[in-house]
Amino acid sequence: xxxxALPLDAAQRRGPPKPTLKVAPNGVVGMLIFITSELMLFxxxxxxxxxxxxxxxxxxxxxxxxxxxxxxxxxTLALLASGALMYWAGKKFLENPRSALKPLRIGIVLGLFFxxxxxxEWVAMLGQGLTLQSSAMGSFFYxxxxxxxxxxxxxxxxxxxVERRLTAGRLSHTEFWTARLFWYFVVLVWPVLYWRLYxxxxxx
Amino acid sequence: MTPLVLLPALWAPAAWACxxxxxxxxxxxxxxxxxxxxxxxxPLLAMAAVGWWFWRRLKALEAEQGAQVLNxxxx
Numbered sequence: 255x256x257x258x259a260l261p262l263d264a265a266q267r268r269g270p271p272k273p274t275l276k277v278a279p280n281g282v283v284g285m286l287i288f289i290t291s292e293l294m295l296f297x298x299x300x301x302x303x304x305x306x307x308x309x310x311x312x313x314x315x316x317x318x319x320x321x322x323x324x325x326x327x328x329x330t331l332a333l334l335a336s337g338a339l340m341y342w343a344g345k346k347f348l349e350n351p352r353s354a355l356k357p358l359r360i361g362i363v364l365g366l367f368f369x370x371x372x373x374x375e376w377v378a379m380l381g382q383g384l385t386l387q388s389s390a391m392g393s394f395f396y397x398x399x400x401x402x403x404x405x406x407x408x409x410x411x412x413x414x415x416v417e418r419r420l421t422a423g424r425l426s427h428t429e430f431w432t433a434r435l436f437w438y439f440v441v442l443v444w445p446v447l448y449w450r451l452y453x454x455x456x457x458x
Numbered sequence: 459m460t461p462l463v464l465l466p467a468l469w470a471p472a473a474w475a476c477x478x479x480x481x482x483x484x485x486x487x488x489x490x491x492x493x494x495x496x497x498x499x500x501p502l503l504a505m506a507a508v509g510w511w512f513w514r515r516l517k518a519l520e521a522e523q524g525a526q527v528l529n530x531x532x533x
Contacts, residue, residue: 301493308489
């Protein structure tokens with residue numbers, strides 16, 4: 255009588271499967287990748303401003319209006335406050351989802367205020383003769399503020415969607431987390447853009 | 459072969475093809491250098507930050523799971 259060893263299949267050789275840990279939800283990972291690529295878009299713009307400014311003999315260029323530094327600083331504070339409120343809403347959501355509604359709504363209103371203020375600033379600057387073609391400063395101003403404004407509008411739209419879902423009691427933690435990450439990016443990138451675009455003057 | 463090709467580059471004069479790099483003003487050259495460094499290291503730093511965050515979350519989850527298994531054994 256002979257005993258033949260039957261070949262083990264791959265699954266038997268490996269033994270029982272090890273439990274897998276999910277480090278972060280797919281939505282959050284996707285948003286982090288998106289934010290990293292967007293970060294490079296804004297980094298490119300910041301570098302371009304730095305190089306053009308360094309080559310300019312005078313900044314703002316002669317004959318061009320000054321950007322409203324103080325007014326936009328107040329607007330920047332409003333945006334930072336909205337970011338803090340979104341963070342607080344995230345904390346409240348973990349305790350009791352309904353309690354996150356108030357800070358979330360105030361944060362959205364502050365975000366809308368920021369975009370509205372920037373829009374009004376655009377109109378005012380156009381009235382003073384600063385256009386996309388009038389100078390390098392005008393080009394950068396409308397390009398950078400415009401791109402950031404589009405991001406802010408997209409983030410506000412996402413937050414309004416979050417607010418509707420939360421009101422209906424259907425919002426998941428992952429959805430809120432993903433939307434907040436994008437909001438934090440929009441809030442935190444703005445002070446850097448403001449610092450590079452608004453207050454600095456060269457040779458004047 | 460590659461070192462042989464690259465070796466003459468050590469003795470070759472600088473070819474100032476880039477309008478910004480060849481700017482006679484030192485301020486502009488410094489800005490260009492800093493911008494290049496910034497744009498080179500920022501994506502690496504961003505990816506490292508995300509990787510570090512993943513690693514921290516993984517360690518926290520593993521510790522949490524280990525504590526759960528220990529509790530089950532004690533029960």
